[in-house]
Amino acid sequence: MDADLEETLGTQAHAQGTPMSGSTIVTDLVGVLTTASSLFIVATGLTLVFGALRLINIAHGSFYMYGAFLATTLVARVPHVGFWVALVVSPLVVALLGIAVEVLVLRRLYRREHLTQLLATFALLLIFADVALRLWGKGVRGISPPSAVQGSFAVGGAAVPRYDVVILAVAVAVGVGLWFLLTRTRLGWRIRAVVDDPELLSASGTNVPLILTGVFALGAFLAGLSGVVIAPQQAVQPGMDAQIIVAAFIVAVIGGLGSIVGAAVGSLVIGIVQTLGAVWAPSWASTFMYVLMILVLAVRPWGLFGTPER
Amino acid sequence: MMKKRPVLAIASAAALAMTLSACGAADSSGGTSGGTVTVGESTSLSGSIANLGQTGLQGLQLAVSDINAKGGLLGKKVKVVSADDNITPATGAANARSMITKDHAVALFGPVASSIASAEEQIAAQYKVPIFFHTSNDVSLMTKTFTPYAFQDVPNTTMEPRAVADYLAQKVGGKKITIATFAPDYSFGHDTVDGFLQALKALHVNYQLVKQEFPPLGASDISSYLSALVSAHPQYVFNAQYGGDLVAFTKQASSYGFFNHTKVIAMYAYAPLAALGNAAPAGAIGFDRAPFWAINAPGMSAFVKSYQKKYGKYPTEWAILAYASAQEWAYGVKKAGSFDATKVSKALSGASVPSIIGSMKIRSCDHQAEVPEYVGTVSGSGDSSYGGIHLYDQPVFVAPFDKIALTCSEATAQQP
């Protein structure tokens, strides 16, 4: 770290005891945005798939884990630029996996009840978990952020990790990209039409199954992308699939399943609750997001931005 | 009529078939018959603490193959069976039970997590099999739930934080300091943190506690807990994480520039320091239960060589202590002239066992091995003789057992 920064931090250390100093606010804000950004990328894939296919994909957590594991492999194999390669390649590989899952399994289950779909994707989660153990072992893996974005810079006396900015940038890019795709392109129009009236769309000559496969692949892509993005920050290990899927559910359900704006709001809310919870009531922090989800479901069972189920 | 039997019959048939098959599996050859005896290790071989369990198991396997190379024990070859407990007490307990009843294990070696250790301790006592804890170090295993069949070969949760507090007190003297704590949310984390703070009080260190965080054990994402820690600006952080969790913490915290103004006190043992490489936090205070590079006991260098040859790495403290535990068991068996748990227990009680970490006295009041704890400051430069790993600056503080352990009267007062 450079000497200037160390000095800034040194003087800051005297200001401790005043809990809401400027640097504290910056640190908390960065914490909120980082948590929210990584949650948004993973939850938006889940909610997108639900919107078009009306199914909750529990194996979304597996896609996320595979993205992260693939990133650790690529970083080890490709010197220097491994991470940037992984940022593109891992999500694509995971998207291919998604296509296989949709074509071989889910396509046969669209007309079946929700429980069947839930259990099928849960079964896939179990299968993918053991396959991952075979491929990557049981230990913890981790990668460092690429050298260009290591370390931190000072804002208002607080150190802001450079890599956190990368996460935020990816989240914003994903949000803007999806908005553009869904509202400004013909393909986006078709995706929304699949949801509204598949028969009509089919009659107008659109290949509906292809669109469903495409949406599912896009969801898997986003899960894989979020796995790569969090890999330099978190421990990459077996079990992260089941952990993230619950968090992604909560974000998607609070925001309203199927709503991308909802996923954004939901992830911000959870980011705030998690970060401030850890500051103000550390021993209760882990429970807040569940309480929040239960409250939302009790008052507005279809979530903040969702539409009631018919 | 028979062909119209209702569907329920399938259930009984299935149940019967499966129970009988389970029954058949139990009928394996006896552990003490023939030319072999079996010892079992159920430990955590997956998840965030897998490295502890895996290298511990390697230490045990190496010890057993060394025992066999010297002709075995009482004329019998020793065999190791192992199982993964998935960090779940019920699985660990079931593994221990099946090792005893199905594999006829004559000794058990300990798991990683204290919760699982306490479950296995009761099972070992129930079936009268000696159990040696070389990784889990909960002091209550030897106090509140003590059984004569259990042995503890690590600095326990009273000793380890006391040793670290001693070192810190020497460093800060009478200065006022601010401290935060960060520990996994289970008994080891809570006990170690409580033990550390109590030890600081007993040593009259003038400290102010500014933040306490207990993230869930094995959580992948600790970022919200970490940013809360960073924004509290403590001068010292006592961190009771270890292994992969500690490595992840260190990497993330250093992206905040955290180590520039905060001294982290944590289990920076060989494995995490090796994993961190040049990212090792210089100036942080590390502690290690058995650093191979700081122990000058006969047999250590030979052990390090054969471990390297077999596994291609330097041994972790988990491997070293597991090896020493196996040496202890073998010593007890030889002295007793029997594999019988009661006789082995009696033979070991109060004995001084020669081991790769030096002569290890087994205190008879609580079966705690009289082992020290090693504390030091993480070096700013890599050690060329160990492949550039940042080890501790010299001199390493070796906290003496008598100064950090409970006295025998304190320990026995808590025993059932």
Added chain:
Amino acid sequence: MTVSNGLPSGASTVERAPDLTSAAPTARSRPWLQALVPVALVAVMAVLGLVLQADPLLTLDEVLALVVFATATNLLLGGGGLVSFGQAVFYGVGAYTVALGWLHWQLGFWVTFFLAPFVGAALAIPIGLVALRARRLYFALSTLAFSELANQLAESRYDFTKGANGVFGPFVPSSLTDPVGGYFFLLAVTVVSLLLMWKVHHSPFGLVLRSIRENRERMQALGVNVYRHQLVVFVVSGFFCSLAGAMFVVYSQSAYPELLDWTTSGAPVFMSVIGGMGVFLGPAVGAFIYQFGHDELVRYVDDWQLVLGGVLLLIVMFWPDGLLGTYARARWGSRRRRGARDEEDADA
């Protein structure tokens, strides 16, 4: 931006499998046969208790707890069409009632064992009131949130629950830690519980519940209070899930947070699907297969989850009625010509 309207190809209409539970015309015409099989089954189980060694008996202990757990979960699933991923809350609370009663208030085992199902039932009232406001998927996700909340509370309320460590202790009387004694006690509890649940299932209440599952709107139009009926069955299920948790303690002599986890909630759902959720004893058979599969496979293959996932996937894709369900459906199909449907309607 919202992409949430409508349904592709009518995916959310619930399939209407024939109600296999009451489709047993053979049994109705010969009631003695209906009684014979359960009695024979209990006799077999009793004999096993006398001849088996300690180790398989302990596995059977766990299976018995799971049989009650799965059957109680299936009251919701097969009976009410309610997919709950939160029954582990009650299972765990049952276990914790025994463990914490001993830890904090020195309550004896028999007191807490008797108390456990009532604690579960009491807890099911507020949870049910909230969760049942949501339907289908949202109900499943809401119960999942309750499961995770309970898990996190058990982990973080360290002073009360001993956190992730769990509670271990000698709180089970020695007459039950004896493998044979414990087994016969659990067998007796299992038999009584299954009889009671059978009663619930075949009561007019159970029938109304199944009709709600078949056609909620019609029952509402007939003036049936759907919410109240579902709440009652949720409470009954909570009662027996908690009892199952207390039974588990006899086997494990411990309570720990994973018992409350959503993956634990998933287990009885799997068991019901494997055995067949349309048949009363389906979940029980599923529990046998699941636990023995687990205990035996885990010794020989590392990839237990792979096998479980594969089996589950095949069952939900190709054999959605489960083992007993498929068997019953085949029989039912062959009797269709004889007007089994009319008979069933007359039953209503």
